[in-house]
Amino acid sequence: MAWIDKLVGKSPIKPMQQHMQVAVRCAREVIPLLEAMAAGDNEGIRDRRAEIDRLEHEADQIKHEIRSHTPRRFMMALDRRTILEILDYQDSIADVTQDIAELADQRSMHLPEALQEPVLLLARSVIAACEQGQRIIDELDELVETGFGDAEVGRVDEMISELGRLETETDAQLDAAARKLFSIETELGVATIFWHQVLRQIATLADLAERVGNRLRLLMAT
Numbered sequence: 517m518a519w520i521d522k523l524v525g526k527s528p529i530k531p532m533q534q535h536m537q538v539a540v541r542c543a544r545e546v547i548p549l550l551e552a553m554a555a556g557d558n559e560g561i562r563d564r565r566a567e568i569d570r571l572e573h574e575a576d577q578i579k580h581e582i583r584s585h586t587p588r589r590f591m592m593a594l595d596r597r598t599i600l601e602i603l604d605y606q607d608s609i610a611d612v613t614q615d616i617a618e619l620a621d622q623r624s625m626h627l628p629e630a631l632q633e634p635v636l637l638l639a640r641s642v643i644a645a646c647e648q649g650q651r652i653i654d655e656l657d658e659l660v661e662t663g664f665g666d667a668e669v670g671r672v673d674e675m676i677s678e679l680g681r682l683e684t685e686t687d688a689q690l691d692a693a694a695r696k697l698f699s700i701e702t703e704l705g706v707a708t709i710f711w712h713q714v715l716r717q718i719a720t721l722a723d724l725a726e727r728v729g730n731r732l733r734l735l736m737a738t
Contacts, residue, residue, distance in 0.1 A: 528586045528599055529656050532606075535578040536653040536728070539609040542571035543646045543721050546613060546639050553620055553627040554636075561624070565617040575610040579603060598735055605727045606653070609646060612724065616717045623710060630700050634693040635715065641689055642722040645682040649725030652676060652732060659736070669736050676729040686722040690715060 545568045552560030582603060586596055619625065627635060652675050655668070662668045693715050701708045 528582050529660060531578055531582045532599065532603065532656060533653055535575055535582065535603065536606045536650050538571055538575045538578060539606045540643075540646045540650045542568055542575060542610040542613045544643055545571065546616060546718060546721070547636070547643065549617055549620060550627060550636055550639055553625055554629075554632045556626040558624050561617075561621050565621040568614055568617040572610040572614045575607060579607050598731070602653075602728055602731050605724050605731065608724050609649075609721055612717055612720050616714055619710065619714060619717075623707075625707075625710065625714070628700065628704070631693065631696060631711070634689070634696050635718075638686060638689040638693050638715070639718055641682065641686045642718055645679060645686060645722035646725045648675065648679045648682055649728045652679065652729050656732075664736060673733065673736065676733050679726055679729045683722045683726040686719050690719040 545564055549561065549564040549568070552564055583600065586599060652672060655672050655675070658668050659672060694712065697704075697708060697711055697715065704711065
């Protein structure tokens with residue numbers, strides 16, 4: 517029976533869902549990180565970075581388990597390549613969050629008052645997009661159990677469309693935050709470059725969440 521065990525394999529769906537949950541928990545830490553940056557609280561920034569590092573490491577551990585224990589052939593609707601592609605997008609959410617925290621800590625970046633409202637608005641919208649991505653991945657088991665039935669596929673497709681709407685909102689908010697940033701460029705000097713990098717990285721989290729949804733939509737279409 518060993519060859520059957522290898523062929524069927526252990527379902528990676530629950531670990532995939534757990535991985536996305538940890539990645540989104542990591543992304544949520546951007547809000548308290550920005551709040552510490554707004555308060556000029558260097559210790560708070562270091563604390564948030566430490567928590568983000570911990571969550572990113574937890575996500576990495578789950579990722580390695582999925583990669584190590586997902587056989588190349590197994591009997592389910594999701595092939596190994598699809599799983600690993602979605603997993604990479606999920607993992608990038610944690611990785612980019614870690615990049616944001618590292619830069620904020622290394623440069624002791626304090627969020628200027630003029631940027632606080634647009635940047636926090638952007639971050640909250642980005643987190644909403646990431647959470648929508650998590651809700652979509654939480655539907656993976658239902659999709660498989662129903663054999664990608666029309667009703668479940670239709671429901672998930674609507675969720676993915678909503679994710680696309682949320683990501684589009686973040687594009688507009690990124691533009692508004694960037695315009696505000698460049699309006700105080702003279703005051704900030706060279707720091708403008710690093711703040712623009714942070715803004716783009718925050719917005720990237722929503723883009724990665726949308727990629728998770730779009731890859732699943734592609735799978736449902738085939």
